[in-house]
Amino acid sequence: MxxxxxxxxxGMLLFLVASGLTLILGVMGVVNFSHGGFFMIGAYLGYxxxxxxxxxxxxxxxxxxAASAATAVVGLAAERVLxxxxxxxxxxxxxxxxxxxxxxxxxxAQLIWGQNPVTQPEPNGLVRxxxxxxxxxxxxxxxxVGAGVVTVAGLQLLIKRTEFGRQLTAVAEDRFMAGLLGVNxxxxxxxxxxxxxxxxxLGGTLAGPTLSMVPxxxxxxxxxxxxxxxxGGFGSVLGSLIxxxxxxxxxxxxxxxxxxxxxxxxxxxxxxxxxxxxxxxLGSTALLRETR
Amino acid sequence: MxxxxxxxxxxxxxxxxxAAAGLLTLGVLAIAWPQLVGSSALFFWExxxxxxxxxxSVNLLFGGGRIPSFGQAAFYGAGAYAVAEAxxxxxxxxxxxxxxxxxxxxxxxxxxLITWRAAGLAFAMLTxxxxxxxxxxxxxxxxxxxxxxxxxxxxxALAGINFYNPANLWYLDVVCVAIGMLVFWRVMxxxxxxxxxxxxxDPVRAAFLGVNIRAYRAVAFTIAGCGAGLAxxxxxYVNQVVTxxxxxxxxxxxxxxxxLLGGITYYWGPAVGAVLLSALLNYLTQATTNYLxxxxxxxxxxxxxxxxxxxxxxxxxxxxxSRGRVASGSRSSGxxxxxxxxxxxxxxxxxxxxxxxxxxP
Numbered sequence: 001m002x003x004x005x006x007x008x009x010x011g012m013l014l015f016l017v018a019s020g021l022t023l024i025l026g027v028m029g030v031v032n033f034s035h036g037g038f039f040m041i042g043a044y045l046g047y048x049x050x051x052x053x054x055x056x057x058x059x060x061x062x063x064x065x066a067a068s069a070a071t072a073v074v075g076l077a078a079e080r081v082l083x084x085x086x087x088x089x090x091x092x093x094x095x096x097x098x099x100x101x102x103x104x105x106x107x108x109a110q111l112i113w114g115q116n117p118v119t120q121p122e123p124n125g126l127v128r129x130x131x132x133x134x135x136x137x138x139x140x141x142x143x144x145v146g147a148g149v150v151t152v153a154g155l156q157l158l159i160k161r162t163e164f165g166r167q168l169t170a171v172a173e174d175r176f177m178a179g180l181l182g183v184n185x186x187x188x189x190x191x192x193x194x195x196x197x198x199x200x201x202l203g204g205t206l207a208g209p210t211l212s213m214v215p216x217x218x219x220x221x222x223x224x225x226x227x228x229x230x231x232g233g234f235g236s237v238l239g240s241l242i243x244x245x246x247x248x249x250x251x252x253x254x255x256x257x258x259x260x261x262x263x264x265x266x267x268x269x270x271x272x273x274x275x276x277x278x279x280x281x282l283g284s285t286a287l288l289r290e291t292r
Numbered sequence: 293m294x295x296x297x298x299x300x301x302x303x304x305x306x307x308x309x310x311a312a313a314g315l316l317t318l319g320v321l322a323i324a325w326p327q328l329v330g331s332s333a334l335f336f337w338e339x340x341x342x343x344x345x346x347x348x349s350v351n352l353l354f355g356g357g358r359i360p361s362f363g364q365a366a367f368y369g370a371g372a373y374a375v376a377e378a379x380x381x382x383x384x385x386x387x388x389x390x391x392x393x394x395x396x397x398x399x400x401x402x403x404x405l406i407t408w409r410a411a412g413l414a415f416a417m418l419t420x421x422x423x424x425x426x427x428x429x430x431x432x433x434x435x436x437x438x439x440x441x442x443x444x445x446x447x448x449a450l451a452g453i454n455f456y457n458p459a460n461l462w463y464l465d466v467v468c469v470a471i472g473m474l475v476f477w478r479v480m481x482x483x484x485x486x487x488x489x490x491x492x493x494d495p496v497r498a499a500f501l502g503v504n505i506r507a508y509r510a511v512a513f514t515i516a517g518c519g520a521g522l523a524x525x526x527x528x529y530v531n532q533v534v535t536x537x538x539x540x541x542x543x544x545x546x547x548x549x550x551x552l553l554g555g556i557t558y559y560w561g562p563a564v565g566a567v568l569l570s571a572l573l574n575y576l577t578q579a580t581t582n583y584l585x586x587x588x589x590x591x592x593x594x595x596x597x598x599x600x601x602x603x604x605x606x607x608x609x610x611x612x613x614s615r616g617r618v619a620s621g622s623r624s625s626g627x628x629x630x631x632x633x634x635x636x637x638x639x640x641x642x643x644x645x646x647x648x649x650x651x652x653p
Contacts, residue, residue, distance in 0.1 A: 031413050085596045091413060092360045093599055096552055099545055100591035107585020115581070223424055223541065230417050263432065267425040274418075 002137060003252045009141040011248025012148030013210075016203035017221060018228035018240040019155065020196035026235020027172040027192045029091065033098040034078070036222030037105030038197045042071040042204025043213050044113055047120045057143070064147075064205045071201025072194045079193040087189070102218060109215040117212035144206050148241075151199065155237050168192060172235060227266050231273045233280030242281055243269070322466045326459035334458050338465045338530045340570040342523050345469045347547040347554075347562030348476050349519025354548065355556040356480055357512050358492040360416040362544050363403065363423030367396040367517040369539030371524030373430070376442040376534040385450045389468065389525045396521020397514050399426075404510035411495070411509075420541055427539040441535030445528050465526055472522050473563075479515055480559060488512055549587070553594055555601025564603060 017039050024032045045067040050060075078101060086094040159165040170178040171188045179185045211217060228247060232239030247269050254262040261268070273281060326334055346368060353359040371392035378388035407418045430436050437443075453460055479485055491498045491505045499505050528534045537543065546569070547562070554565025572590070576583035594601065598608050 025413070029413075031416065082592060082596075089595065089599055090358075092354060092358065092416075093552070093556075093595060095360070095413070095416065096548060097592060097595050099549075100588045100595065103584045103588030104592065105588075107582050107588055110582050111585065219542065223420070226417050227421055230414070230421065234414070260432070263428050264425070267421065267428070270421055 003256050004249065005137045005141050007249035007252030008245065009144045009248070010251060011245035012145050013203055013207050014224055014228055014248060015148055015241050015244035016151060016199055016206065018225040018232070018244055019151065019237050020199035020203075021225050022229045022232065022235055022237060022240045023155075023192060023199070024196040025229060027168055028087070028189055030083075030086070030098060031091075031095045031226075032196070033095065033222065034101035034105060035098075035196070035200050035225065036218040036220075037102040037109075038071055038075055038200040039204040039207075039221055040109055040213070040215060040218035041074060041105060042068060042201030043120075043208045043211075043217065044109060044118075044204075045070050045201065046205030046208045047118055047213060050120060061143075064202065067205045068198050068201035071204065072198035075197025075200075076190060076194045079190055083193065084186075084189075102222075106215045106218050109218070113213070113215070115214065117214045119212050120208040140209065147202065147206055151202070152237070152241055159237070164188075164191065224266060227270055229280075231270055231280055233277075233282040236280070236282040239280055239282030243273075322470075323463075325466075326462050334462055335530065336570070336574055338462055339527065340567055341466060341469045342526050342530065343547070343550065343566040343570055344563045345472045345526075346520055346523035347550040347566045348473060348559075349516045349523065350547040351551045351556065351559075351562045352476060352480065352488075352512055352516045352519070354551060355558075355561070356485060356492065357488040357509060359509050359512060360412065361419045361513065361516070362416045362541065362548075363419030363421075364516065364520050364547060365539050365541060365543035366403070366423035366426045367400050367520035368524035368527070368543060369426070369430070369534075369536070370396040370399050371521030372528040372534045372538045373436060373442070373524075374521070375525035375528035376445050379445045379447070379528070380442070382448050384448060385464065385529075389522060392521045392525030392528075393518045394521075396524065397518040400517020400520075401510070401514045403517070404513040408506055408510065420544070423539070423544060424541050427536060427541070430539055431536050437535075439536060441533060441537075443533040445532045445534065447529050461530065465530060468522065468526055472519055476519060477559065484508075484511070549591055551601075553591065553602060555603035557600055558603045561601050561603050565601065568602070 017035065021032060021035045024030055024035070046064060049063045049067050082097070082101060086097040089097065159168060167178070167183045167188050168191075170181070170183055171185055171192075175185050178188075207221075224247070228240050228243045231247070232241070232243035247266060250269055251262060251265040254265050321328075325337065329337060346364075350361070350364050353361050353364075374392040374395040375388045378391050383391070403419065403422050406422065407415055410418050431439055447461060447464070450464075487498070487503055488508055490501075491503060491508055495505050524538060527538065547566070550565035550569050551562035552565065553568055554563065555561030558564075569587075572587070573583065576586055580586070598604050600607070
């Protein structure tokens with residue numbers, strides 16, 4: 001039971017980061033290395049809003065959303081000032097542009113918060129554990145899983161049921177054609193990026209209490225998210241949900257029962273999925289095709 | 293500026309004297325360098341020329357074939373660990389370096405087979421993941437030293453030359469790097485290199501012309517892996533300790549930054565970028581703890597202002613100049629377009645199709 005709970009929690013955190021990544025990749029065609037940077041900024045902003053105080057659960061939720069929104073604002077600014085200039089470059093070059101942004105974010109975080117780790121306690125109401133089927137499960141895990149579920153539902157509604165979602169799908173499908181049909185591609189790009197960064201910030205603030213924050217978390221977290229995006233299929237939100245949960249569960253299981261293999265869970269999962277489906281679980285083959 | 297149609301042949305027509313003089317100068321500098329910079333700074337320069345080789349090998353992929361590998365650290369690290377193991381068994385230097393090249397090349401070949409069907413961004417992310425899996429593996433293997441790596445690598449004497457003398461180590465380093473650079477020059481200017489360039493320009497068209505693009509990419513990937521292995525092996529000798537850091541994914545990003553700074557489309561671009569970035573890092577790490585910020589800002593500035601790297605500076609300037617004179621209509625394509633054949637040196641050559649419609653200034 002505890003294995004499942006830990007697995008789901010870790011998986012949900014991964015999903016929050018990976019969903020933004022896959023959204024940006026699917027719609028804008030940019031591999032966003034700076035995503036980990038925004039994850040880190042989110043974690044630090046959450047800390048900055050609370051300053052290491054433990055508060056009540058509701059206030060915590062409010063501040064998490066505020067911190068994620070603040071991260072999204074930073075992301076939007078980055079998109080308008082820097083990112084926008086990268087779209088016209090070849091994909092490899094733009095990929096390095098996002099890496100440059102990752103370095104900048106990490107540098108700025110070092111400048112503001114220093115190299116010493118800071119920690120953020122969990123909110124008051126969620127410190128204790130509750131017992132389910134004779135397993136002691138931290139209440140904070142509930143919050144994380146809940147946030148993940150809300151995010152999945154929200155994203156699905158947004159993409160499938162709203163005007164913006166239709167525009168987003170159109171741009172992802174063929175940005176040139178969408179532009180001809182009157183979709184403001186520029187605006188959709190900006191909104192998608194802001195949304196993706198909001199999710200990165202959400203992941204960061206939620207992960208805040210579970211890790212000790214150093215600027216380096218930007219680099220360590222991004223790789224797992226990339227793997228999730230590959231396994232789930234480029235641009236597929238549901239695919240990355242399945243992949244993230246599968247990875248979380250597999251990792252939790254291996255940590256408990258086969259610790260020597262735990263660090264490889266990521267690669268085991270990737271190998272298992274990619275041998276059968278090179279395009280990922282729910283991905284289309286579009287991104288595997290040759291491009292000019 | 294030569295006219296677009298003939299510019300591709302400029303390499304063939306160019307007189308060889310300046311090139312020879314340039315290489316001669318480099319050679320004389322390399323011989324005199326230990327006296328010029330002193331033995332304390334020699335370590336920095338040794339690692340810098342290794343970075344030059346590493347970045348040049350990566351440029352066979354990025355510049356030569358637009359093969360976006362983000363996992364070259366795996367082969368660099370494989371070479372380093374191979375030399376570390378060989379040195380602990382007192383293998384002679386040439387044999388140890390050969391082992392590094394073979395091990396790294398074999399690893400690269402296996403990787404290219406795993407990624408056989410992937411291209412573009414998928415390939416970038418897969419190579420990244422594979423390299424990171426190798427890192428995870430090495431960290432866990434106890435006989436490779438885990439996180440601590442393998443310390444105390446010494447260079448056995450070769451034909452009576454003893455490498456405790458720092459200048460001798462420098463010469464070994466420079467000679468090996470020069471051989472590596474020569475090989476990459478030959479590869480990039482061989483029929484194989486030109487076919488690779490055609491795949492870069494238009495993989496679909498190349499495939500229709502009968503080129504087995506996946507096989508070409510795999511071979512290029514293997515050759516680049518061999519180069520990375522040689523660079524890693526030399527680094528093991530120079531650094532005298534090998535840690536898993538040499539396999540970590542940020543190690544894959546460094547040469548890419550270098551070749552982008554210098555210019556992805558030029559043979560000497562990665563070399564210029566490597567010297568520049570190494571010098572900058574050396575200076576910044578002493579001056580500030582916050583060097584990542586400045587490296588990131590510099591990289592972004594170069595990407596936005598000069599997407600083709602610092603070696604394209606003359607082009608960018610002449611572009612601005614002619615744009616100022618013409619002041620209307622035909623937008624000069626030089627600074628916008630992506631890639632031109634590697635080896636066209638400092639002559640600017642845009643993709644044929646792009647400049648066909650352009651009026652020469």
